[in-house]
Amino acid sequence: MAEATKTAEATKTDFEPNIVAFLCNWCSYAGADLAGTSRIQYPPNVRVIRVMCSGRVNPLFIMNALQQGADGVLISGCHPGDCHYMQGNYFARRRFNLMRNFLEYVGIEPERVRMSWVSASEGAKWKGVIEEVVEGIKSVGPMDSFKRRQLNW
Amino acid sequence: MAVKKLSKDKVGEALKELMKFRLVAPAKSDDVVIFKQISDPAEAYLDYGNSAVPPKKMVFPQTETLFRFVTGEPELKEKNVEEEGQTVIFGMRPCDARAMSIVDKLFDWDFDDPYYQKRRAMTTYVGMACTEPPSVNCFCTSVGGSPFSTEGLDVMLTDMGDYYAVQALNEKGEKLTETIASQLEDGGDEKKIEEMAAAAAGKIKRSIKTDGISEKIPTLWDSDVWKKVSASCLGCGTCTFLCPTCHCFDIQDEVEEMGEGRRCRMWDSCMFSEYTLHASGHNPRPSRKERTRNRVSHKYSYFPSKFDDIACVGCGRCINMCPVNIDILDILEQVVEA
Amino acid sequence: MVDITKLRDIAKEVISRDDVRQVIGYRPGTYGFRARPAFVLEPADADELIFSPACINNLATYIVIEEKLPVPRGQEPDSRKVAVMVKGCDSRAIIQQLEEKAYDRDHVLVLGIPCEGVVDMDKVNARFPNVDKGDIALEGDKFVISFNGTKEEVAKDELLADKCKRCRYPTPLVSDEMLGDEVERFADDDFSDVEVLEKKSRDEKWAYWEEKFSRCARCYACRNACPMCYCEDCVLTRLEPMWMRRSVDISENTAYHIARAYHLAGRCIQCGACEQACPMDIPLMDLNRKFYKDVRELFDYEPGTDAEQPPLLSTFSVDDREDFIL
Structure with a gap:
C-alpha cells in the first residue's frame, strides 16, 4: 500500500506535462520569441499555438485541448490597454474568468487552466510564467478525468 | 419444465454465481434506474418499475466500434464481439424482451448484422414479470404483449412475495438455471402464476385499437393532423433514445491519434434535424411535422407492412419522459379520427 | 390566482x-x-x-x-x-x-x-x-x-x-x-445549493459530476427545451468543426455539459426547463446556477431583467477582476 502511494506520488511529480499555450500574435508570441532569442532557459513543456488575439480563444478550445490529452492550457495576451485590437483581451478576460471558475466547479483543477499577460518585451516574465504553470500542473498530476480515453474497442 | 422457487434471501448468492458471465442488472444511479454491468449483488435493484433506458443498449450499444484503422496499413482491425463474453441480462421487463425480438427482424433482414446477432446469441435474457404495471402509461396489451409475456425471454422470474418463481423457457434458459441450481427449490405454483398474469393484464389502464392503423397512416401523408400533433414537439431525442424498439443509427469515423482511428456507430434519432440532412443542405424532412410523421409512421405503418409487427411494445417510456407531454396514444387517436 | x-x-x-x-x-x-x-x-x-x-x-x-x-413563390411570409x-x-x-x-x-x-x-x-x-x-x-x-x-x-x-x-x-x-x-x-435566492457543491473537495466534485454525466443519454432534451438555445447551427451537434463527438462516453458527455452550460453563461434565466426535461435526472440547474451566481457576483449582471442592456459576454468593463491572471 505504502509502496503504491509512493509510486503514485512519484508519477505525479515526475511526469512531464503537455501544455497547450494560445499566444496572441502581437505581444505574448513576440515575448516568447524574445525569451528564445535571448537564450533564456525555461521548461520545454509548452506547445505554442499562435492566434491573432487572446480574444480569439474560444473557451471551448480549453475544453477541447484537455479532452485531446493536454495536461494544461495557457492563454496569454497583451496587457490590458495594449491590445492590438483595442479590446480583445478584455473580452478574453471576462470569458476566461467564468470558464476557469466553472471548470473548478465540476472538479477540474484550476491549476491546469491559466491566463497571463506577457508583452513583447517581457521575455523574462515569460520564463517565470511557464515555470509557475508547469509547477502548478505537476502538483496536480496528469489530466485524466475527461481526457478522451484511448479505448481498445 | 417445472417451476422452481428462488427464495429472496438467496438472490444475492444466485447473482454471485451468475457473475461468471457478464452480468447486467438494473441498478440505481441516484434515483434513476439503469441497466449496467454489476460486480456486486448489492448493486442490483430488482424492486423497480422500469429502467429509464431500455436494456437494448446491452445488445445494441449507444456507441460501438466496428473496426479500427491506421493510416498506411491496409488491414483493418475488426471488432471481435466474442471477446465480450457470455452475457446475462437479469430482471428485464417482458415488454423490453419483446422489443428485442421485434428488433431482431430488422437486424437479420436484408443484411445480417454480425455485431448485433453475435451479441444477441451470446446473451441470455432473464425476465421479471410485471405483477403491477410499472407506470400508468403502460399499454402492452394493446400492441400484442402482456405483463407476463415470455416472448424473447429465456428465463422468467415472477415475484411471489417472499420468493421468485423461476421458469426456464427454452434450452438456453435451462442451461442458465442449471448454473444456479443449488439456490433453487422445487415447488413453484404454475397455476398461481397464471392467475397473477390475468390479474396483472387487467390492471393496465391505457389502451388503443390498432386495427387498420397501419393502412390508414399512409393515406394521411398531407393531413393537417401531423401539424397539430407535432406543434408542441421540441425536437429532442428522448422518445426515440428511450424507446426499446427504435434502432436507427449513424456511422462516423473518429480519429483518435495521428493517423489512427475507429469507425463506430451510434444511435441516431429521426427527431433530430440532422437526421435526414443532405450534404447539399437540403432536408427532405425540414420541420418537426415531417419528423413526427415519420416516427409514428415507422412504428405503426412501415414496420408492420414489412415485418407484420408493430414496432411498439407499449412500455410507455415515450409518454412518461416527453418533456411536453406528447402522447403516442393521443396521436394515434387523432390519426384514427382524421 | x-x-x-x-x-x-x-x-x-x-x-x-x-x-x-x-x-x-x-x-x-x-x-x-x-x-x-x-x-x-x-x-x-x-x-x-x-x-x-x-x-x-x-x-x-x-x-x-x-x-x-422557404415560402412558396408568390406568397408572403x-x-x-x-x-x-x-x-x-x-x-x-x-x-x-x-x-x-x-x-x-x-x-x-x-x-x-x-x-x-x-x-x-x-x-x-x-x-x-x-x-x-x-x-x-x-x-x-x-x-x-x-x-x-x-x-x-x-x-x-x-x-x-x-x-x-x-x-x-x-x-x-x-x-x-x-x-x-x-x-x-x-x-x-441565497445560492446555498451552489455553495454546498462549491465547498466539496476537488475529488468529490469530479466524482459527483462523473456519475451524473456518465448516465447522460445525449438526447438533447435539455438543449431543445431551453428558451435560450435557438441557434440554427448548434455548436453541440455541428459536424464541422466537430467540437464534441456523437459517441457517448464520459469524455464527450463532460464536454457536452461544459459547452452547454457555458453557452448559457449570462443568458440562463433560471426557468429550469432543461432540468425538467432531462429523462436521466441530471441536475443541470446546478451547472447553470454556478454561472448565474458568478455572473451576479463578478459582473453584477442579471440576465433577462432588462432588454436594453447589452449581452454579458459581448461587453466588458476595464475594471473586471483579474487576480487570477499571471
Whole structure:
C-alpha cells in the first residue's frame, strides 16, 4: 500500500506535462520569441499555438485541448490597454474568468487552466510564467478525468 | 419444465454465481434506474418499475466500434464481439424482451448484422414479470404483449412475495438455471402464476385499437393532423433514445491519434434535424411535422407492412419522459379520427 | 390566482385579432397531473386553455424553435404576431431573447401570468404514483391534489419546484396584457445549493459530476427545451468543426455539459426547463446556477431583467477582476 502511494506520488511529480499555450500574435508570441532569442532557459513543456488575439480563444478550445490529452492550457495576451485590437483581451478576460471558475466547479483543477499577460518585451516574465504553470500542473498530476480515453474497442 | 422457487434471501448468492458471465442488472444511479454491468449483488435493484433506458443498449450499444484503422496499413482491425463474453441480462421487463425480438427482424433482414446477432446469441435474457404495471402509461396489451409475456425471454422470474418463481423457457434458459441450481427449490405454483398474469393484464389502464392503423397512416401523408400533433414537439431525442424498439443509427469515423482511428456507430434519432440532412443542405424532412410523421409512421405503418409487427411494445417510456407531454396514444387517436 | 374564464376570454379576443397568428398557452395533459402546451389557432380552441401549478413548461421556447421554411413563390411570409402566455420566469426568457435580438418586440404579444409557483412533477409522481388522471390547484399555502374522487392537501413547500423556491420574479417583467393580479415576491435566492457543491473537495466534485454525466443519454432534451438555445447551427451537434463527438462516453458527455452550460453563461434565466426535461435526472440547474451566481457576483449582471442592456459576454468593463491572471 505504502509502496503504491509512493509510486503514485512519484508519477505525479515526475511526469512531464503537455501544455497547450494560445499566444496572441502581437505581444505574448513576440515575448516568447524574445525569451528564445535571448537564450533564456525555461521548461520545454509548452506547445505554442499562435492566434491573432487572446480574444480569439474560444473557451471551448480549453475544453477541447484537455479532452485531446493536454495536461494544461495557457492563454496569454497583451496587457490590458495594449491590445492590438483595442479590446480583445478584455473580452478574453471576462470569458476566461467564468470558464476557469466553472471548470473548478465540476472538479477540474484550476491549476491546469491559466491566463497571463506577457508583452513583447517581457521575455523574462515569460520564463517565470511557464515555470509557475508547469509547477502548478505537476502538483496536480496528469489530466485524466475527461481526457478522451484511448479505448481498445 | 417445472417451476422452481428462488427464495429472496438467496438472490444475492444466485447473482454471485451468475457473475461468471457478464452480468447486467438494473441498478440505481441516484434515483434513476439503469441497466449496467454489476460486480456486486448489492448493486442490483430488482424492486423497480422500469429502467429509464431500455436494456437494448446491452445488445445494441449507444456507441460501438466496428473496426479500427491506421493510416498506411491496409488491414483493418475488426471488432471481435466474442471477446465480450457470455452475457446475462437479469430482471428485464417482458415488454423490453419483446422489443428485442421485434428488433431482431430488422437486424437479420436484408443484411445480417454480425455485431448485433453475435451479441444477441451470446446473451441470455432473464425476465421479471410485471405483477403491477410499472407506470400508468403502460399499454402492452394493446400492441400484442402482456405483463407476463415470455416472448424473447429465456428465463422468467415472477415475484411471489417472499420468493421468485423461476421458469426456464427454452434450452438456453435451462442451461442458465442449471448454473444456479443449488439456490433453487422445487415447488413453484404454475397455476398461481397464471392467475397473477390475468390479474396483472387487467390492471393496465391505457389502451388503443390498432386495427387498420397501419393502412390508414399512409393515406394521411398531407393531413393537417401531423401539424397539430407535432406543434408542441421540441425536437429532442428522448422518445426515440428511450424507446426499446427504435434502432436507427449513424456511422462516423473518429480519429483518435495521428493517423489512427475507429469507425463506430451510434444511435441516431429521426427527431433530430440532422437526421435526414443532405450534404447539399437540403432536408427532405425540414420541420418537426415531417419528423413526427415519420416516427409514428415507422412504428405503426412501415414496420408492420414489412415485418407484420408493430414496432411498439407499449412500455410507455415515450409518454412518461416527453418533456411536453406528447402522447403516442393521443396521436394515434387523432390519426384514427382524421 | 388566475381566473380561467378571464384567461379564455382574453385568448379568444387576442386570436380574433387580424394581426395574431396563434396563441400559445396550456391545456390539460393526457395522463396523471400533467398539463401540456396548447396552440390556439381559432377562437373555439381557446375553450380548453387552463392555468394551474401543473403548467411547468416554458412556452417562450416555441417562439424561437419554429422552423423558418422557404415560402412558396408568390406568397408572403406570415408576419402576424405570436401571442404567448408566460409566467414570471418565462417572461425573463422573452426579455433575454429580445436583448439578443432574436426577434422584434412587435413579433410577440405577451400575456403575463402572475405565478405563485408550479410543482415539480417528479415530486408529485413520487408522492402520488400511478394516478391516471388528476388535478392540482394552489390554495393559499397548500396544493390541493384531487384524483379518483379524493382530495388531498399537501403543504406547498413539499411539491413546489426548486426554481420556485428561489423565484425573485413571480410577476412577469414584460407583458402586453396581464391575466391576473400582481404576485408579491415570496422567495429569495441565497445560492446555498451552489455553495454546498462549491465547498466539496476537488475529488468529490469530479466524482459527483462523473456519475451524473456518465448516465447522460445525449438526447438533447435539455438543449431543445431551453428558451435560450435557438441557434440554427448548434455548436453541440455541428459536424464541422466537430467540437464534441456523437459517441457517448464520459469524455464527450463532460464536454457536452461544459459547452452547454457555458453557452448559457449570462443568458440562463433560471426557468429550469432543461432540468425538467432531462429523462436521466441530471441536475443541470446546478451547472447553470454556478454561472448565474458568478455572473451576479463578478459582473453584477442579471440576465433577462432588462432588454436594453447589452449581452454579458459581448461587453466588458476595464475594471473586471483579474487576480487570477499571471
